[in-house]
Amino acid sequence: MELQKIDYDEYRQIAEGIGRPLPIEQTESWAEYQKTVEGRTPYGYFKLVDGTRVAAIMSVMDFQTHGYHYLRSEHGPVWLDEPDEAQERQAVEAIRSCLRGMGSHAVFVRMAVAHELDATRPTLSTIPYDRTVxxxxxxxxxxxxxxxxxxxxxxxxxxxxxxxxxxxxxxxxxxxxxxxxxxxxxxxxxxxxxxxxxxxxxxxxxxxxxxxxxxxxxxxxxxxxxxxxxxxxxxxxxxxxxxxxxxxxxxxxxxxxxxxxxxxxxxxxxxxxxxxLMAIGSEFSPSLMGLNEFKTKFCKEVAEVAPDRDVPLRPAAYAALVQARRLVVARRQRREDKARKGTRGEKSEG
CATH class of the missing domain: 3.40.630.30 (Gcn5-related N-acetyltransferase (GNAT))
Incomplete structure (x- = not known):
């Protein structure tokens, strides 16, 4: 499987043949909107080719935040046919190889991956979800x-x-x-x-x-x-x-x-x-369980979606970000614990 950069006309032509609407985040309109947000730049349109067949397409954005870059394809790749685990593994390797070879400064690429693969990591800071209504x-x-x-x-x-x-x-x-x-x-x-x-x-x-x-x-x-x-x-x-x-x-x-x-x-x-209705909780995303009671009553079935996962492009730099994130979370937890103890102390003195 190989990832190839394409122009928007080819991307649109392939999309029209999929037979279902693209996620809004994979459209040209969304790319135009994202350009207005500081630190976000359209990176390009791509197709995944499996032999002579187009397997998927994806629109990719470049995000700059906290002094580093990462790439993101929200709800992408968009597959023409649902992939099995082996196909997704091949796709992730093809995407990583291509993006690393393009000379990007990005530390990782964040995209939708249904299966938990060795090449993927839990997202650094966002809350992904694998179920929706x-x-x-x-x-x-x-x-x-x-x-x-x-x-x-x-x-x-x-x-x-x-x-x-x-x-x-x-x-x-x-x-x-x-x-x-x-x-x-x-x-x-x-x-x-x-x-x-x-x-x-x-x-x-x-x-x-x-x-x-x-x-x-x-x-x-x-x-x-x-x-x-x-x-x-x-x-x-x-x-x-x-x-x-x-x-x-x-x-x-x-x-x-x-x-x-x-x-x-x-x-x-x-x-x-x-x-x-966009995102409900599950074992994969337990912090979202509070959404379930309200959203699930509007439909008799729950839909499964491929959740966001990170794929490191520069492993050493990604490991440093993970460690930095752990330190930030630990400091925040200590502040919250201290604040709670202080509140309990004030109440007991009263």
Whole structure:
């Protein structure tokens, strides 16, 4: 198996023959959006050739962060036919050999690899996932509802009756001013333990991808205040729930159920056939298990996907990054432990 660099026209021609939509991250539109993010540069389009047959294609980005470079192919390679472990092993070796030979300064390449291979490593800093929920959004609103689990249908019907929000596509409104949406995202980050990207990143995403590929859908309460919203990406007939945020005060009032159902119906009206709710937990990614109760009720089946894994291109440099990462995590853990002890001490003194 051999990896060959190709131009976009050849990449697009191969993609059109696959018979299913590319993941949004493997499209030219996504590469254009990524160019607007500091430290990210399109690296090229490639095809994996097995003898005389094209086996897969992949779009690769160059990421510069914390003083080093790495390459990333999100949800790539995109295989024409599902590979077995031997084919994936050959592909990983071909990709590593080609990228190392291109003179890149990248320390590793991060890509989707279904099987745990000797050449792969767990990702340094992101949380990969190997399962997701993909909702069939064909056939209209009632058909979408009928295919949910009983618990999902019950919660959606309750939300439609009682959830105090009105849902709408607010893509253009968010582009004009993102302040009220960002306020909800900051609150979500404080609750769930993450730091949101700058507000400008979300606006740029909506602007560069455009309404053909990216929409913001929101729910507002009786006073007209945004209490929940999501950004959905669209690639052909596949939509993905990329970002989502909600206020703490509405967590138990089924507003998120109402918005997700609205999103499913809206994506169906836009011509999509599938709506990927993007990532749930498993033994591979136990830290995401908290997502399962909410997401799995919207579909009777769980889909397996190839998770991100790192493939070192410069092993010594990659080993140094792994060690540095361990030290950072250890220091953070010591600070958290110290803070917890201090809090317990203050309470006991009181």
């Amino acid at each position: 993909i909702v069939d959004v064909t056939g209209g609103d009632e058909a979408i509802l009928s295919r949910m689990k009983p618990r999902g249908r019950r919660d959606v019907r309750k939300a439609l009756r009682e959830a105090p929000v009105t849902c709408a596509d607010e893509t253009q409104r968010a582009i004009e001013s993102f302040d009220e949406y960002y306020e909800v995202m900051v609150e979500t980050g404080e609750r769930d333990g993450f730091v949101p990207a700058p507000a400008s990143d979300y606006v740029t995403m909506l602007e560069v991808l455009g309404p053909e590929h990216c929409r913001l859908l929101a729910g507002r309460d009786e006073g007209g205040r945004v209490v929940t919203w999501s950004i959905c990406t669209i690639s052909g007939t596949r939509a993905t729930r990329y970002y989502a945020a909600s206020r703490n005060e509405t967590m138990r009032r089924h507003v998120s159920d109402k918005l997700v159902y609205f999103e499913c119906c809206e994506m169906g009206r836009l011509g999509c056939e599938e709506y990927d």
